[in-house]
Amino acid sequence: MSSELTNFNRRKMLKTLTAGAALTLAVPSLSQAKSGSKTSTIELPRIPLRTTPEMLASNEAFWVKIAKFYDKAKGIVNLEHGYWGKMARPVQDTFIEKTEMVNTQLSYYARKNYKMDDKLNTKKVAEALGVTVEEVVLTRNATEAVHNLIRQYKDLGANQTVLYSDIDYPSFKETMKWLAESRKVKPVHVILPPQANQQQILDLYIEAFDKNPNLKLMLLTHVSNQHGLTLPVAKISEAAKQRGIDVICDCAQSWGLLDFKITDLNVDWAAFNLHKWIGSPVGVGALYMKKGSLEKVLPYPGESDPGNTKISTRVHTATVNFAAILTLPAAIDFHQAIGGANKEARLRYLRSLWVSEAEKMPHIEVLGGLDKESSTGMGAFRLAGKTTLKDAKNLQQRLEKEFGVFTVVRVGLASGSCIRITPQVFVSSDEVGKLVAAMKKLV
Ligand SMILES: Cc1ncc(COP(=O)(O)O)c(C=O)c1O
Incomplete structure (x- = not known):
């Protein structure tokens, strides 16, 4: 098997989603992959003309379309996406295809072609980070x-x-x-x-x-x-x-x-x-x-x-995990297709929805950045004065059991334990609203 066939991304033409543009991603079709690695295409939503990332951030209709590229679990509002990211479905399809290929070809692939693919994928990562391939080595995490x-x-x-x-x-x-x-x-x-x-x-x-x-x-x-x-x-x-x-x-x-x-x-x-915010398989x-x-x-x-x-x-x-590494181009392409600036702005917007409300609640202490440069879409809070690990565990359990909102306890800050809130791009404003409603009842 030539390395050309094992890395569909090299045949792809991609550009970042910019205002007015429609983006087509070529992805492997699973049913076709076994018979010859053909690709099918998917379309990401158009960004309205003259739209900045900040304007796009609150365009719920756009992000609902983006959310359709992810399989979401039902029954819980998951606001704990700081552990690892989620593969978008085209990325997951690629991972499955690569897993099948590696599991079929075994050492015949790994011994003959992996070295070259590793180099190409490292180059892809280096380019995305804005540096040279000689300055980057892939690790497991x-x-x-x-x-x-x-x-x-x-x-x-x-x-x-x-x-x-x-x-x-x-x-x-x-x-x-x-x-x-x-x-x-x-x-x-x-x-x-x-x-x-x-x-x-x-x-x-x-x-x-x-x-x-x-x-x-x-x-x-x-x-x-x-x-x-x-x-x-x-x-x-x-x-x-x-x-x-x-x-x-x-x-x-x-x-x-x-x-x-x-x-x-x-x-x-x-x-x-x-494997966090770039959305690759776990292990890279x-x-x-x-x-x-x-x-x-x-x-x-x-x-x-x-x-x-x-x-x-x-x-x-x-x-x-050869297949995880071979999936990197698909993950980076999908990330870049949505656009790093668009993702950052949407995640910041989702944080602002709950932080702006929480700041009006005397029983809540918000943690993290005080200015834009010091914050991200990720944030944390605790009940005012409740800083022990036990307090934070109780709060996490209440949010989960009483309100159906999943979060995570964080320990390590000198000021005490807290609950971390981390929405993803496929989380809706309504879901963040459920956290706000829960916070109001935590008095
Ligand atoms: C700031 C920071 N550093 C390091 C890590 C460790 O990441 P990994 O477990 O993928 O090595 C994490 C994981 O959550 C993190 O948030």
Whole structure:
């Protein structure tokens, strides 16, 4: 089987949905796929002329049409889409087709063609992130990428310091603590307020930098998994670079939730997920290391890269879910066809629907960004003054059992536990309205 036949995307012509345009996606038809990988076409809805992403965000009729591309579970309003994303149906069809192909061809495909397909799919991811294929390696998830950067970081000496904050991903905070302990350096824990704007966040990081002149490495999260707080990564990174501090940037939750390119962030190392907001099958992440930045991170144990030029040596994923990786072009194409800016604006709009109401309720405390730049479509809240894990678990259960709204408890913020609210593009305004109605009754 030629790699040309195993990757339908290379034959596709796609463009982003822009105002006035109709978009046709070529997708494999399952019934035809077995007999020869033919494609059928689907049409995404037209965007009315002269419509900005912000105007489109509240166009319910448009998003109802987009929602038709997703299979939704009935019986519950699911507002917990921060765990992983959902494949749109054309992406799922591709995944099934690729799974069938891999399961039919087995090692004959993997040994002869996978290497080339892996390279092409990595290139697709790199292009979508705005960088070169030499700067990206696919991983199984963002965790694999961040853990490897932390564990394989080699430039730590006596008296040096590493930094993380309360809004970072719990497992990564633990890994940073492990790093400090195992290399006998001091860990610094920055605490951010439960609600903050860009300037407050930047000031707190700079204060920590100034208090800790021996800082060498820091973990920096683009969008927090707790409450969707968005950090001014480029500015914090600039201040860090001026002081010789290396930055590991966790973009696990941000890519696709926000519309950006890596170059906007001014970081040398970053970890991404494709299985969250890009909508790939579960099991695909990516590690980015800027050209020329490999020297400070050892190759994975047993790998060798004397010239520090091969990013692929910084991970060792071994046998992977081939079909999931082969589905990446379909997922990226679908994401880009809706448009990153359109998705970001719709998700922000859905958050604004419940946050604007919640802010009028004295019994509710909203968490996260105070200005547009510090927030995303993801948010969080708790009952005022109820900050324990038990309080948050009770609240999650009440929302689910009494009101049919599914959410998730988050722990890790210094200010206490909360409930995270994460709508997806196929969630309607009415569904968010059910959360608002429930919140009113939580007194
Ligand atoms: C901010 C953040 N970092 C890291 C992760 C880990 O992602 P994964 O489990 O896909 O590795 C998550 C997952 O929710 C996250 O939200």
